[in-house]
Amino acid sequence: MAYELSLAGKQAVITGSNSGIGLGVARELAKAGANVILNSFTDREEDHALAAEIAAEHGVTARYIQADMSDAEACRSLITEAGQCDILINNAGIQHVAPIDQFPVDKWNAIIAINLSSAFHTTAAALPMMRAAGWGRVINISSAHGLTASPFKSAYIAAKHGIVGLTKTTALETAQEPITANAICPGYVLTPLVEAQIPDTMKEYDMDRETVVRDVMLARQPSKEFATVEQLGGTAIFLSSDAAAQITGTTVSVDGGWTAL
Ligand code: NAD
Numbered sequence: 675m676a677y678e679l680s681l682a683g684k685q686a687v688i689t690g691s692n693s694g695i696g697l698g699v700a701r702e703l704a705k706a707g708a709n710v711i712l713n714s715f716t717d718r719e720e721d722h723a724l725a726a727e728i729a730a731e732h733g734v735t736a737r738y739i740q741a742d743m744s745d746a747e748a749c750r751s752l753i754t755e756a757g758q759c760d761i762l763i764n765n766a767g768i769q770h771v772a773p774i775d776q777f778p779v780d781k782w783n784a785i786i787a788i789n790l791s792s793a794f795h796t797t798a799a800a801l802p803m804m805r806a807a808g809w810g811r812v813i814n815i816s817s818a819h820g821l822t823a824s825p826f827k828s829a830y831i832a833a834k835h836g837i838v839g840l841t842k843t844t845a846l847e848t849a850q851e852p853i854t855a856n857a858i859c860p861g862y863v864l865t866p867l868v869e870a871q872i873p874d875t876m877k878e879y880d881m882d883r884e885t886v887v888r889d890v891m892l893a894r895q896p897s898k899e900f901a902t903v904e905q906l907g908g909t910a911i912f913l914s915s916d917a918a919a920q921i922t923g924t925t926v927s928v929d930g931g932w933t934a935l
Contacts, residue, residue, distance in 0.1 A: 677917035682707035684809075684914070685735075685758040687800070689713050689743055689792060690766025692721050694865035695815060698903020699763055699910050704732040706911045711756045713766070715742040744787040749795035759800040760807060761914050764793035764837070765815040771826045782829045789833035790840070797844055801853070810853035811914045814841050815906075818861045818894075818932040821925065838925055845923030854922035856913050861929025862891055864900035897930025 686703045690696045692714040700710045712725050717740040729736040741752035743766040753759050767789045770781040793814055804810025819827065820834035837857060844855035862868060868891070875886045892898050909928055912918055927933050 677915055679911060679915050679917075680707045681761070681911065681914055684760040685709040685711065685756065686761035686763060686914075687711040687713070687753060687756045687759045687796070688763040688765055689749075689752070689796060690788075691763075692716065692724060692738070694867055695860070695863055695903050695906055696763070696765040697724065698865075699765065699815075699907045700736075701728060701732075702904060702907020702911060703761065703763075703914075704728045704734045704736060705907075706914075707732075707734065708761065708914075709735040710737075711752075711759075712736065712738040713741055713743075713752055715744075716740065743792035744784055746791065746795050749792045750799040753796055753799035753803070758807070759803045760809060761811045761813065761910075762796055762800045762804075763813045763815065763910060764796055766792055767815070767830075767833075769827070769830050773826055774828050777828055785829035785833055786836075789830065790836045793837055793840055797840070797855075801844075801848070804848075804853050805851065808852060810848070810851075812841070812844055812848075812853070812855035813910050813913055814838075814855070814857040816841070816857040816859045816925065818859055818927065818929045820857060820859050821927070821933050841925070842923045849922065852919070854913070854919065856918075856921060856923070857925045858906060858909050858913070859925050859927045859929060859933070860901050860906055861895045861927075861932040862900050863903060863906065865903065868900075892930075894935065895930040895932050896935065899930055901928045901930060 686708045691712040725736040725738040741748040817834040820838045841857040
């Protein structure tokens with residue numbers, strides 16, 4: 675049997691998708707035929723322009739909905755306002771780096787809210803829609819840091835491990851329905867956020883760009899290559915396909931071998 679990779683007629687809601695991985699995944703899903711809902715906490719012309727650009731490029735419908743993923747009600751309203759949510763990509767995330775005894779409480783609370791609790795709220799709102807539609811995919815963007823730890827990233831690591839647990843529970847609660855829940859665990863991905871760190875790190879270590887990328891950023895990524903947003907989009911498309919109908923409650927690492935170490 676040949677499995678269908680077209681997502682025509684499906685609608686995907688991607689949280690935190692006006693830049694980086696979320697935007698890249700949204701573009702790939704649209705390329706595969708899905709209608710997409712973009713989201714972030716801002717409400718700028720350029721946010722809405724991104725949706726218009728994707729719609730024009732791929733002949734799908736695309737909308738930008740402003741909703742702050744640190745706010746429980748806003749998370750739920752995002753799904754309600756979307757009106758249809760066949761594929762839910764929980765991607766919004768922030769980071770803060772500090773030792774535990776100096777970690778600001780407001781940063782801890784924000785990271786847990788945006789990187790973890792938002793996925794609980796959007797999933798809770800989306801599952802009834804998926805059940806009504808008779809099909810659904812929950813794809814949570816965790817991290818290699820959802821499976822391993824590093825110092826000074828306590829909130830991020832707790833949230834990313836937490837989302838792997840939430841993924842497993844979502845999968846068990848939907849196991850006998852045509853709905854799956856999985857987490858993608860990227861290693862380092864060259865998003866604008868990561869790219870922006872390169873010049874400072876070059877100065878800090880007095881290294882050239884290539885050395886910073888290989889020996890500092892990709893120190894734990896055996897492939898010595900960044901994962902790309904297109905590869906993450908491709909993984910989301912595969913997890914959304916019929917070929918992946920029995921893949922549920924698991925993690926898919928896209929990390930150049932990081933978690934094999
Ligand atoms: P990014 O900063 O480009 O993207 C984060 C997105 O979340 C942005 O669209 C931002 O606007 C949005 N966001 C932030 N706070 C929000 C809020 N309160 N409400 C709604 N949206 C909000 O970073 P990225 O690298 O693309 O990261 C995306 C996801 O991928 C995150 O969950 C991150 O933890 C994860 N991740 C990234 C990497 C990497 O190397 N870049 C690796 C593993 C996992």
